[in-house]
Amino acid sequence: MKIRHTKRFKEIIYAFIRNGLSVFLFRLGLISRNASKHDTTDMNMQEIGDKLRLTLQELGPTFIKLGQIASSRRDLVPPMIAFELEKLLDHVTPVPFAQIREIVQSELEGPLEQFFSDFSEEPLATASIGQVHVARLHSGEQVAVKVQRPDIRPTMETDLTILSDLAKFLEERVDWAKTYRLQDMIVEFSRSLNNELDYRVEGRSCERIAKQFEKHPTVIIPRVHRNFSTGKVLTMDKIEGIKANDLEKLDEGGYDRKLIARRIFDSMLHQILDDGFFHGDPHPGNILILPGNVVSYLDFGMVGRLDNKLKEQFAPFILHMRNQNTEGMVDLMYEMGIISDETDLRAFTRDVDNLQNKYYDVSLDEISLGTIFIELFQVAYRHNIMIPTDIALLGKSILTLEGVISKLDPTLNMMMAVEPFGKKLMWKRYNPKKIIENSWVEIVANIGFLSRLPKELKAITTTIRKGKLHLDINTQQLKMFLGKLDQISNRLSFSIILLSLSILLAGLFIGSAIVGRSSILWQYPIIEAAFIIFLLMFFFLIYFIGRSNRK
Incomplete structure (x- = not known):
């Protein structure tokens, strides 16, 4: 700890001690046993959360923001503590x-x-x-x-x-801090706060x-x-308007609460799925209702981002969740990079399946999309899986949004209402034009890979000859890896054949045009027939790539 920061560090320590959280400082190795005067064994999670909230409130802006962000990390923070941190007064x-x-x-x-x-x-x-x-x-x-x-x-x-400094100290001494890369989390928090x-x-x-x-x-x-x-x-x-949770004023003004709920929901999904850039804190104080049931958002200090790949994966993920397709959910989480090679895939799949079974035969209007997200994050926590910040913020935003919408229109269920958006995004993902564009990019990428292949093979051969090749094989992921490798090799081979045929056909077409004659063999138009076969192979390649992307 830098000397110039000693005074502030002491203020932080004393604030935790004053609010009855000294035992946690002792367990983290920050104070001695003698300085730990309070016993928390009789406190429940809500009481601990309440004391933590008061402590962060006392410590000021940085810690208030830290608590607010922590309340969105339901994959890391117990539900009752997160619930208390949501009450942090700003x-x-x-x-x-x-x-x-x-x-x-x-x-x-x-x-x-x-x-x-x-x-x-x-x-x-x-x-x-x-x-x-x-x-x-x-x-x-x-x-x-x-x-x-x-x-x-x-x-x-x-x-x-x-x-x-504390994050570095804890990563060196506490397993969970190292597992969840606490230093990286503080770096992310610092970036968010500086913004x-x-x-x-x-x-x-x-x-x-x-x-x-x-x-x-x-x-x-x-x-x-x-x-x-x-x-x-x-x-x-x-902006002059009525807060989204002021139901009395909305009713007095003759507002249509169901229409407002639908507009809030649709506008948030538009942000998430269409642009991938969304309001990260849609609580009632940040949503005003204007005359004509117009919705207005305020305060854009906290926003979330989803790249194109995550947007495309979000729609099938929701549909898999809705259809209780555990295997599909786990596969998508693996594609998102959420599941690492160290994860016990079989145990994680079993726990996700147990979560799905909890809602088996429960009608959709009784299921909370936000709650399922939070419970899924908690399953991930038990398996030491780190949920990306923007995904965690998305889950928190959905949970907050459900709270707003449920008061405006208790009959609107987000699990059912999100399905049309999911299907729309699925169609957009598998639109023939989109598939053709992706196919061409993949063909070009595969050709680039093929051009580098001899050099890569030579390097591998040299390494083997020197006896320096080390293999680290995770048997749980071996089947998945081999399957992906098989898909890539088949697609690469087929793409090369198709490219070769297209070059050959182009040469024949040009030659025929120059000579001014068509190629007739055994009374059959060979070039025309070859062109039809080429088209069939091309469309088969598009189908093949689209089908492999769904797996």
Whole structure:
């Protein structure tokens, strides 16, 4: 621990001790047995979670954010503790307006009155990183201005350094910290927090999601005013509406709760499945309902990302889950890279199957998609499987979304409602045009592999001759590996044959065109017949590749 961070480190230790969590510090090797004055054997998970929440709240912004992110990691954090961490209050004492004025003027490089005709001194909302003030531009537009708290970055950088040192210390001494790569998790957390400290990142996230709904008038995303925004000041349209969980006001205003629930659900799936970039914290406070049952999202500090491959795999994964196809789910998790070669595949498959059996013969309207995700993450935890951050955030978002939707429309079940989206994405994945594009890419890649093959074989042969070849074979994955190898070799061979035929046919066509004669053999048009055979082989190759991709 760096000497300049000793004071802050002591503050962290004393906060845990004061809140009755000293026994955990002792078990982690951070304090001696004598300093551990509290016994937690009689505490249940909820009490531990409550004490942990109070401790993190006391330690300030970095630890509040850490707790909020931890609440989304249901693969690592016990359910009752995660539930308590979700209650972490992000409200703190407001910063005096004189300091807010100074920050805004410093960031925008001019007097406050130069940019705003009116600026409320009382904050609309306060949080650990910044606070929001209502203001009005000289153009007459009402805006919400988020201003970062003064001198918050140095404190957070100190906390992140301490957390990094602790992660390294724990990985050297505690098995679970090494298994779950605690240092990598802290690096990911640091990256996320640094992004949140740069309001320009949040502004770009807001604009990206706004672009998704340009042609959807039923979903409104506040506009970012770039000319009045910096890394510490974010100016956006002020949205007036009713919180999604304020059912009394919605009913008084004559809003259609079922329609609102459907629009929230559809808009979130649009973010997840169509663009792969989604709001990571869709709790009721971040969703406002406007006249006409229009939905508006706020606060884009936490967002999730799914690449094209994960988007394509998400749809069949949901369908496999819905159809209780354990083998299909496990295969997809292996393709996603979630399951490592060290995983006991047979035991993991058995536990997933047991989870599926729990919901056997249960009607779909009684099944919670979010709950199944969380339970699946817990199964992964028992098998030391690390769920990627964005997948964990997706599961948390779905669970949060279900809580919002269930209050608006208890009859809307996400497990059933997601199926049309899944089928749509499946069709998109196996669309003939998409398959042809993927097939051509794979053919080119296989040709590249073939060109390198002699050199690779020579290197392997040299290694064998020198007696330096080491084999590490995992028998559980051997069958899967051999199957994939067989698919690749067959596809490669077939692709090469098809490419050779296409070159030969192209030569014959060109030759026939130059001579001006068609090739007739035994009274049959040979070139035309060959062309038909070539087409049949081409379509067979497309079918073959599509079929192998589904396995």
